[in-house]
Amino acid sequence: xxxxxxxxxxxxxxxxxxxxxxxxxxxxxxxxxxxxxxxxxxxxxxxxxxxxxxxxxxxxxxxxxxxxxxxxxxxxxxxxxxxxxxxxxxxxxxxxxxxxxxxxxxxxxxxxxxxxxxxxxxxxxx
Numbered sequence: 001x002x003x004x005x006x007x008x009x010x011x012x013x014x015x016x017x018x019x020x021x022x023x024x025x026x027x028x029x030x031x032x033x034x035x036x037x038x039x040x041x042x043x044x045x046x047x048x049x050x051x052x053x054x055x056x057x058x059x060x061x062x063x064x065x066x067x068x069x070x071x072x073x074x075x076x077x078x079x080x081x082x083x084x085x086x087x088x089x090x091x092x093x094x095x096x097x098x099x100x101x102x103x104x105x106x107x108x109x110x111x112x113x114x115x116x117x118x119x120x121x122x123x124x125x126x
Contacts, residue, residue, distance in 0.1 A: 001025040002115040004096050009120030012086055016124070019080040022096030023115055030074035032101035033106040035113060036081045038092035038122075049081060050099065050106020057105050062088075086124045093119040 008020040020036070035050040049060045049070040058070050065084075072079040079096055097113035099106050107113070 004098065004115055004117035006096055006117040006120040009094060009122045011125065014086060014088055014124055014126050016086050017082070017084045017114045018038040018086065018122060020083065020094055020096075020120060020122075022079045022081075024077045024079075024098070025117065027098070027115075029077040031101050033103035034070075034072060035097050035099050035106045035108075036070060036079075037095045037097060037110065038090075039095070039119075040092040043092075045095070045110055046092070047108040047110075050108070051079065052104050052106060053102050054104075059106060059108070061108075070082060083122070086122075088124045088126045090122060091124050092122060094122050095119045 003025045007022050033052050036048040037045050038048050039045040051058050051070045055072050067084050069082040096117045098115040099113050
């Protein structure tokens with residue numbers, strides 16, 4: 001059974017930084033694209049960033065491009081999301097998810113992901 005566990009969320013002031021981690025167990029982590037999503041209260045879950053199975057390709061939502069960086073360490077079965085210059089509108093629960101096997105580009109559609117973590121809260125104060 002695949003399990004994804006996020007960590008690293010918290011409360012930070014606007015302009016600050018946080019680094020989220022997502023540790024995977026079960027399955028073959030290194031063979032799958034991974035994605036980060038977020039969901040704010042009253043809003044739909046949205047794509048934030050994705051990384052291909054090899055780590056060679058990344059893609060981002062326009063709202064976070066230039067501020068967030070996704071990376072992965074296949075030896076540690078972990079994917080990261082470095083978030084800089086945080087804004088109050090980044091406040092949400094952040095989820096990691098497993099995408100397609102051997103995908104060269106992480107999909108943006110939530111339906112293309114089969115396993116999800118429980119989420120970690122990120123709150124950015126103004």
